[in-house]
Amino acid sequence: MPGSGSRSGVSYDARGLVEPHAEMPDNIEVDGGRARFDAADLTIRQINMALRQLIYNDGIVDVTVLNPSSKHSLAVGILKRCRIHFEGSPGWFACGLIDGPEVTINGRVGWSVAENMMSGVVTIERSAGSLTGAAIRGGDLIVKGDVGARTGIDQKGGTIIVTGDVGINTGFMMQRGRQIICGNAGMNLGDSMYDGAIYVAGKVRSLGVDCVPGEWDDADTELIGRKFRIHGLGDPPQFQKFVCGKQLHNYDALEPSERKLVIH
Amino acid sequence: MCGIAGVIHRDGTADVGAELTAMLQSMKHRGPDSTGYAVYGPADDLVVIRFVLAEPNKSTGFGMEERLERNRAEVESRLAKIGAEVATVTSDTGYAFRATIRYGGDLKALADYLEDVPGCEVLSLGSSLEIIKDLGDAQTVSGQYNLGSFQGTHGIGHVRMATESEVDLASAHPYWAYPFADVAVVHNGQLTNYHQWRRRLEQHGHRFQSECDSEIIAVYLAEYMARGLSLETAMKHSLDDLDGVFTYVCVTGHELGIAKDEMAAKPLVLFESDPLVAVATEEVAIRAVVKREVETRDPYEREVLVWQV
Numbered sequence: 408m409p410g411s412g413s414r415s416g417v418s419y420d421a422r423g424l425v426e427p428h429a430e431m432p433d434n435i436e437v438d439g440g441r442a443r444f445d446a447a448d449l450t451i452r453q454i455n456m457a458l459r460q461l462i463y464n465d466g467i468v469d470v471t472v473l474n475p476s477s478k479h480s481l482a483v484g485i486l487k488r489c490r491i492h493f494e495g496s497p498g499w500f501a502c503g504l505i506d507g508p509e510v511t512i513n514g515r516v517g518w519s520v521a522e523n524m525m526s527g528v529v530t531i532e533r534s535a536g537s538l539t540g541a542a543i544r545g546g547d548l549i550v551k552g553d554v555g556a557r558t559g560i561d562q563k564g565g566t567i568i569v570t571g572d573v574g575i576n577t578g579f580m581m582q583r584g585r586q587i588i589c590g591n592a593g594m595n596l597g598d599s600m601y602d603g604a605i606y607v608a609g610k611v612r613s614l615g616v617d618c619v620p621g622e623w624d625d626a627d628t629e630l631i632g633r634k635f636r637i638h639g640l641g642d643p644p645q646f647q648k649f650v651c652g653k654q655l656h657n658y659d660a661l662e663p664s665e666r667k668l669v670i671h
Numbered sequence: 672m673c674g675i676a677g678v679i680h681r682d683g684t685a686d687v688g689a690e691l692t693a694m695l696q697s698m699k700h701r702g703p704d705s706t707g708y709a710v711y712g713p714a715d716d717l718v719v720i721r722f723v724l725a726e727p728n729k730s731t732g733f734g735m736e737e738r739l740e741r742n743r744a745e746v747e748s749r750l751a752k753i754g755a756e757v758a759t760v761t762s763d764t765g766y767a768f769r770a771t772i773r774y775g776g777d778l779k780a781l782a783d784y785l786e787d788v789p790g791c792e793v794l795s796l797g798s799s800l801e802i803i804k805d806l807g808d809a810q811t812v813s814g815q816y817n818l819g820s821f822q823g824t825h826g827i828g829h830v831r832m833a834t835e836s837e838v839d840l841a842s843a844h845p846y847w848a849y850p851f852a853d854v855a856v857v858h859n860g861q862l863t864n865y866h867q868w869r870r871r872l873e874q875h876g877h878r879f880q881s882e883c884d885s886e887i888i889a890v891y892l893a894e895y896m897a898r899g900l901s902l903e904t905a906m907k908h909s910l911d912d913l914d915g916v917f918t919y920v921c922v923t924g925h926e927l928g929i930a931k932d933e934m935a936a937k938p939l940v941l942f943e944s945d946p947l948v949a950v951a952t953e954e955v956a957i958r959a960v961v962k963r964e965v966e967t968r969d970p971y972e973r974e975v976l977v978w979q980v
Contacts (some may be wrong), residue, residue: 478955496964498953514964515954517940520755534969536969556971557935576932593935596924
């Protein structure tokens, strides 16, 4: 199997996911538990290979990646507590499937940042594309700017904070977790959501199917205050809460055919 | 999954051929089957025609060389018959041609007359628009047509992954908005009311080069602009009339516009500065021309934006 086995201390899975001819970058500067390298002239696989080598094999806990140059799929699948800092803008699918890292991005990100994140913190200093935080299970995702459409689609846990505006279908089919939107929200907010809560400080263009205003309680105030404090976001604005109306999906134990009978 | 890109320099001419090539090559992963450009050089009193006489993969074989030469002569003959004065006719490939003519007549009649020549398809007509498209990635097509040295104010490009139609020139973008001079479109997405609009537009006398849904957008915009609507207004109408998921970029002789459908389902990222506007499916393409950290954003649903040279 091309690419399987181990070379230079880097593991290759059975599908050869690490490019066989990718070479470890030779521009990595290591200083104790910290490392940094310039990614401008590296391939996606070289960057990810370097991150894995440093974090998994060399015991580095703090890595800075300079000039990610909008390359896709960076820092995906890192399952270890560590710090990763991007100085510049990664492209699509950054930090997907991570479990544990604290990632800071001093730039913008493309579509699907932190998709399926299990735990950790991803902080983006500028804007983000669509599908931000799609299907995240846990952790905190903070975007200090505007994001595109379908933020937190299929969200299953965790917290997404956006200091700017969000686009259409934000929170579509979200099942759990929290979204805190400081700006305006596009059409169909929370469409077909199952559970969780969406807090919006600005205007909501329209609510989606079965998304309704929710009742504010002390736990909401505590949650928002705590998240703003932890992430250094200043004083929170006034929010309105939106939740699932629980009319769309089958929330009892009845089979669909039985439910029809109940309705009639 | 295709990739689209566009640049417009609002302060004069630049290397738009090289810029679009860099942008499109950076998105090769979105579509390696064909690459196309619609670029705008300085306008003059000559009409520029880009036309092909055969598909690239059918341009060789027994008797093809003679046939292409015969058909090229027929095109030149027809140009003369319709009253056009031919200035130049050149070819980089043997099957794709660039002609410049002096002609003040009806462009639709001209295009229809030329397309009666066997194998002839007019890719573009106008005073500054040139559509170049061929099979392969951006570097291949750019090298083939010497686009690296093309100077102009604006242009759009497309890399295509063939999913629903052939790998050929007819299905490659951009599409010229026949018969409207100097208007072209690239599109990423699917239009679900394609057949309905095709029938309507054919009833209004438009012809289609392909079976590709994207061509509808170009012809649709041409139809509305011919009625006197501005590009921006025509694009706004299209959001109500066209069903499906789509993002498209349209260019005229002095404008570049983008439109996103009401679901914002297809990607587009925008960089805007005073001298330069660049749009592309992915940020990596913006970085190919703006080699520094810049502020970019995703346009929202139903957003139509137009910039002028």
